[in-house]
Every structure is written in structure tokens, then in C-alpha cells.
Amino acid sequence: MTQKFDVVVIGAGPGGYVAAIKAAQLGLKTACIEKYQDKEGKTALGGTCLNVGCIPSKALLDSSWKFHEAEHGFKAHGINHAGMSMDVPAMVGRKSQIVKNLTGGVATLFKANGVTLLEGHGKLIAGKKVEVTGKDGTVEVVEADNVILASGSRPIDIPPAPVDQNVIVDSTGALEFQTVPKRLGVIGAGVIGLELGSVWARLGAEVTVLEALEKFLPAADEAVSKEAFKTFTKQGLNIKLGARVTGSKVTGEEVEVTYTDANGEQKIVFDKLIVAVGRRPVTTDLLASDSGVDIDERGFIFVDDYCATSVPGVYAIGDVVRGLMLAHKASEEGIMVVERIKGHKATMSYDLIPSVIYTHPEVAWVGKTEQTLKAEGVEINVGTFPFAASGRAMAANDTGGFVKVIADAKTDRVLGVHVIGPSAAELVQQGAIGMEFGTSAEDLGMMVFSHPTLSEALHEAALAVNGGAIHIANRKKR
Numbered sequence: 001m002t003q004k005f006d007v008v009v010i011g012a013g014p015g016g017y018v019a020a021i022k023a024a025q026l027g028l029k030t031a032c033i034e035k036y037q038d039k040e041g042k043t044a045l046g047g048t049c050l051n052v053g054c055i056p057s058k059a060l061l062d063s064s065w066k067f068h069e070a071e072h073g074f075k076a077h078g079i080n081h082a083g084m085s086m087d088v089p090a091m092v093g094r095k096s097q098i099v100k101n102l103t104g105g106v107a108t109l110f111k112a113n114g115v116t117l118l119e120g121h122g123k124l125i126a127g128k129k130v131e132v133t134g135k136d137g138t139v140e141v142v143e144a145d146n147v148i149l150a151s152g153s154r155p156i157d158i159p160p161a162p163v164d165q166n167v168i169v170d171s172t173g174a175l176e177f178q179t180v181p182k183r184l185g186v187i188g189a190g191v192i193g194l195e196l197g198s199v200w201a202r203l204g205a206e207v208t209v210l211e212a213l214e215k216f217l218p219a220a221d222e223a224v225s226k227e228a229f230k231t232f233t234k235q236g237l238n239i240k241l242g243a244r245v246t247g248s249k250v251t252g253e254e255v256e257v258t259y260t261d262a263n264g265e266q267k268i269v270f271d272k273l274i275v276a277v278g279r280r281p282v283t284t285d286l287l288a289s290d291s292g293v294d295i296d297e298r299g300f301i302f303v304d305d306y307c308a309t310s311v312p313g314v315y316a317i318g319d320v321v322r323g324l325m326l327a328h329k330a331s332e333e334g335i336m337v338v339e340r341i342k343g344h345k346a347t348m349s350y351d352l353i354p355s356v357i358y359t360h361p362e363v364a365w366v367g368k369t370e371q372t373l374k375a376e377g378v379e380i381n382v383g384t385f386p387f388a389a390s391g392r393a394m395a396a397n398d399t400g401g402f403v404k405v406i407a408d409a410k411t412d413r414v415l416g417v418h419v420i421g422p423s424a425a426e427l428v429q430q431g432a433i434g435m436e437f438g439t440s441a442e443d444l445g446m447m448v449f450s451h452p453t454l455s456e457a458l459h460e461a462a463l464a465v466n467g468g469a470i471h472i473a474n475r476k477k478r
Contacts, residue, residue, distance in 0.1 A: 003116075005031045007341065008130050008144035010122035010286065012036075013047020014054075015318030015330030016150030017106050022338045024113040031142060032115055033122035033132055038103075043119045043135075045106040047152050049327040051099055052172040057192075058358055059095040060175065060199045065360050068202040076397045086203055089178050118142070124149065125288040128313055146313045146341050149293075149301060150334065151286050153279040153319035160258075161187060161248045161275050167255045168248065171196060174274045181205050185257055185270035187245050189216060191357050193276035194232065198359045201236045208268065210243040210259055219355070221369040221418040223384075223404060228363050228420055231400060248273065281320040306347070307337050315341075329353050352435055354428050361401045362424035366432040367416030370406055379409035383441065383464030385457045387421045389472050392452040398422040403461040405431070405441055412440040412466070423454050430458055441465035 007023040009016045012034035020032035036051065038044040044051055067086050074081060110117055120134040128147055132140045155170040157163060165173040174196045182205065186197045189211035201207040216239065217225040233239060240261065247258040256269050283299045292311040294302045301316040303309055309316050315337045318330030332348055339346035357363040373380050386402040387393040401421025407414050417431030434444055444462035449455050463469045 003031070003140075003142045005029045005116070005142060005144045007031070007146045007148065007338070008033065008122075008142060009148045009150055009334075010124070010130065011047065011150035011152055011318075012045040012106065012117075013150060013152045013318065013330065014049045014327035015152070015334045016047065016148065017045055017110070018331040019148050019150060019317065019334030019338050020115045021109055021113050022335050023341070024115045026338060026342045028338070028341070030115050031118050031144075032110065033118045033120065033130065035119070035121040035135075037135075038100075043117070044103045045110070045117075046099075046103045048154075050102050050106070052175060054327050055102055056095045056099050056175050057171075057195055057199075059098050060091065061195060061358055061360075063091045063094065064199045064202040068360075073397060086180070088180060088203070092176060092178065095175065121285070122151075123285060123288060124291045124293065124314065126290040126292065128311070131288070144313075146315070148334065148337055149286065149309070149314070149316040149320060150318050150330065151282040151320055152330075153281050153325055155275065156278045156280050158187070158245070158275060158277055160245045161273060163275055164250070167250050167253060167271075168273045168275065170275050174200075174272075174276075177272065181270070181272040183254075183270045183272075184208070185210065185255070185268065185273040186276055187257075187273065188276040188278070189213075189239055189241070190276065190278065191355075193274065194237070194357055194359055196274055196276060197237055198232075198235070206238075207236060208238040208240065208270070210245055210257070211239065211241050212244040214242045216241060217357075217363070220363065220365060221404060221416070222371050223402075224363060224365065224418050224420045227401060228357075228359075228361075231361060231420070232359065279319065279325055283320055286320075306340055307333050323350060324353055324355065326353065326355070349436060352432050354425070354432050356425040356428070358425070361398075361421045363420045364424040364428040365416065365418040366428050367414070367435055368406070369416060369418065370404075373406065373415060378415070380415065381407050381409050381412075381441070381465045383407075383461045383466070383469065385460035385464055385469060385472060387454070387457055389460075390452075390454060390457050392454050392456070393422060395452065396422065403427060403457040405444070405458070405461040405465050407441040407465045412442055414439055414441055414444065414462075417458070419458075421454075421457070427455060427458050430455060 006028035007030045009020045009032040023030040120132045123131045180203045184205040184207045186193045186209045197207045216229045243259045243261045245259045249256045281299045294310045317333035319325045336346045354366040384404045388399040393399045404418040406416040441462045449459040467474045
């Protein structure tokens with residue numbers, strides 16, 4: 001007998017599993033389909049984020065930063081040590097255990113909330129039916145009143161550097177190195193490339209980042225991107241802008257990469273090469289020809305502002321639709337869709353989705369950049385505050401970077417918060433909360449911030465918007 005559900009979710013990543021749990025909590029009979037298997041051949045929930053993305057990369061970033069701090073920062077605190085080394089397999093093993101704990105936790109949440117897990121590949125066919133092909137090849141068709149497509153994304157492959165997961169790897173392979181490569185190449189100076197490059201540079205690799213674009217971090221505020229470029233270069237990342245990779249040749253355990261820049265054709269040899277040029281939606285074999293769901297030439301599913309597709313009752317969220325490819329965006333879209341299925345008038349603030357690069361210093365922003373606002377003709381006031389003037393940052397010996405607050409010159413409403421420095425992700429989130437409720441720079445400046453904290457840098461930057469900063473000399477308003 002065919003199983004029937006109120007909601008069927010295809011994909012158990014941060015969009016899919018959150019949507020499934022929320023649907024079950026709202027009393028909807030829910031199933032979630034997942035095909036991903038771990039190294040042991042067991043179905044693993046959590047998608048790219050938990051298994052081979054957000055979580056494992058942050059585990060390696062934290063481990064490598066602790067090692068870097070011990071080597072280069074402990075002396076300032078009066079801590080002396082000798083003979084320290086990094087056990088790379090142990091570091092990678094710790095990462096894998098964290099992943100196992102979290103993916104197992106999602107499975108536990110499914111059971112606790114009554115979500116039915118269907119293991120296998122899900123494919124939408126006509127009539128809001130979903131074909132599930134199990135690991136053993138058996139096919140089952142389930143029916144649903146509502147279907148949520150949340151199949152996520154995968155790394156983009158480029159012909160000049162075909163991934164073999166040995167010498168040339170993608171972001172997944174870069175999480176599994178068992179030794180520190182002496183010479184590491186990274187194609188792409190985006191979030192993934194900078195984070196993974198930072199991990200191995202801290203452990204002693206000579207890292208060269210090849211970026212085809214002439215501008216560094218073009219989505220970030222220009223002041224932040226300039227500071228980030230300067231800082232990452234000092235940390236040992238050799239970032240080559242305007243460097244377009246045209247070919248590669250693997251010989252034994254090394255690869256020769258050919259690229260072109262302003263000086264013509266160049267060649268460079270690496271022991272490992274990470275391809276991190278972005279991600280593409282996983283929609284291949286997701287939709288039957290008679291499903292009725294429309295996709296564009298790049299494989300993205302067309303949706304409206306509420307993630308509804310061209311077929312009533314079928315929705316798509318996360319990396320398979322327009323917008324930023326971020327786990328938190330996918331999760332909140334999943335919540336919004338389920339709430340709307342239930343009849344609630346839920347919406348999302350797409351203009352207030354924070355972006356974060358988990359390097360050190362962290363880089364984070366929410367809202368619009370100064371260059372974007374000026375291009376739009378918006379009159380603005382800008383306030384900045386350096387962590388070099390923060391007592392808490394000084395105490396932690398972590399004073400690089402600054403907080404920047406941008407406000408509308410006429411209304412004083414905060415339009416953007418941009419941070420490079422310690423705990424940037426947490427500080428930007430404070431700004432996002434305020435912006436959601438229309439906070440002005442004056443409002444932020446009137447709030448009481450505990451002392452000493454890094455958050456005071458946000459407070460002072462807000463005060464500086466209107467020339468009222470206390471702990472730096474006030475600059476003339478723009």
C-alpha cells in the first residue's frame with residue numbers, strides 16, 4: 001500500500017531536516033528522504049553542512065588556530081613551551097567524531113518528533129508523488145499533499161583542474177588530508193578557499209590562492225575586503241588576483257598548474273591542489289520530466305518570494321533556489337515554507353541574512369555595503385571603531401580589524417554592519433537583530449553594553465556614526 005504524507009521533504013541537509021522537524025512539530029505527518037551515506041555505508045543526515053561543509057571545516061579551523069596561537073601567541077601571555085607538534089590524523093579524527101555526533105543527533109531528533117526517514121534517492125514525479133530508490137535498488141512511490149525540494153548543492157568542477165580526490169581535491173577532499181602539504185594551491189579566493197587555505201597555512205603549508213577575479217571579496221564592504229587582503233597576506237596566504245587557471249598536469253604526487261595573469265602564462269607546482277570555485281545546485285535526477293517544476297539553465301529551481309515552485313503544493317529551498325548558498329538561509333526558508341503550509345503568514349527578511357568567513361580574524365557582514373549604497377544614491381553616515389582601541393581585545397591579544405556601522409543620513413536607520421576581527425560573526429548577529437526591528441544608530445548608541453566586551457566595539461561604531469564615539473577621536477561625519 002502506498003504511503004501518504006502531509007509533507008515529504010527530499011534532502012536532509014540544514015534546509016530539509018529543519019523543515020521536516022518543524023512540520024512534524026506542527027502536527028503534519030512528515031517524511032524526509034536522504035541518500036547520502038558515510039564511510040561505513042550508513043545513511044548520514046545533515047547534508048553537506050554537517051558532513052563535509054560547515055561543521056567539519058570549523059572543527060579544523062578551530063584546531064589549527066589553537067596550534068597557531070600556541071606557536072605564535074602564547075609568548076605574549078607569558079606562556080613558554082617547546083617541542084610542540086600537530087598530530088594531523090588526530091585532528092582529522094576529532095573532526096570526524098564531531099560530525100558523527102551531530103548527524104546522529106539529527107537522527108535522534110527525527111525519532112523524537114515522529115519524522116519518518118526514507119533512505120534512498122528521492123525524485124519528484126507527476127501528481128506530487130515521490131519515487132524513492134533504496135540503496136538496494138528497490139523503488140517505492142510515496143504520495144504527499146506537499147513536497148519540499150531541499151537537495152542542496154555540490155562543488156563546481158572545472159575542466160582545467162579535474163578532481164581526483166588525491167592530488168587535486170575539492171572541498172570534501174581537503175578535509176581529509178593526513179599530512180600537511182608542503183606546497184598547497186587553492187583555486188578560488190571565496191569563503192571556502194580562504195577557510196581551507198587558512199587551516200593548512202597555520203600548520204605550515206606554503207599556500208598560494210589563485211583567484212580569477214581582479215577584486216578580492218567583491219561582495220564584502222571595500223574597507224573590510226582591503227583589511228582582509230592585507231591581514232591574510234601577512235598570515236602567509238599568497239593571494240594572486242586576476243589569475244585564471246587554464247590547465248593542470250598531475251605527475252606522481254604533485255601537480256603543475258598553468259594560469260594566466262597580467263604578465264601572461266605562468267606555471268606553478270603544488271603537492272596538493274584544492275578546487276574551491278563555488279557550488280552548483282543538485283537538481284540532476286531530482287525532477288521527472290512530467291513533474292511540472294521549472295528550472296533555469298544553471299539548474300536552479302524557479303520559486304517565488306515564499307519558495308513556491310510552478311506546481312501548487314511543491315516548494316524548493318536552500319541551495320537549489322535563488323540567493324545565497326548558506327545553511328542558515330536554507331533552514332529559515334524551511335521554517336517559512338512549513339509555516340505557510342500550515343496556513344500561517346510567514347515571511348523571510350532576505351536583505352538581512354548575515355554572511356561570515358570563519359578565518360581569523362573572522363569576516364562578517366549584514367545589510368548593504370558602503371559602495372552599494374553610494375551607487376544607489378543613498379546619503380549615509382558611517383561610523384567605525386578599531387579593535388585596537390578595545391580593552392577586551394587588548395586583553396586577549398587580538399586587536400586586528402574593526403567594526404563599521406552604516407546608517408541612512410536622513411533617518412539614522414542602520415543599513416549595514418560590517419566586521420573584521422575577533423567574534424565578528426557574533427557581533428554582526430547583534431546588528432542583524434537590531435536591523436530587523438528598524439534600529440537606528442542612535443538606538444544602538446543608547447543601549448548599555450557590558451564592559452569589557454568585544455561588543456562594545458559595535459556600540460562605539462554606532463556612536464561614531466553621529467560623531468559621538470567616546471573611546472576614539474571622533475571623525476567628521478560623511
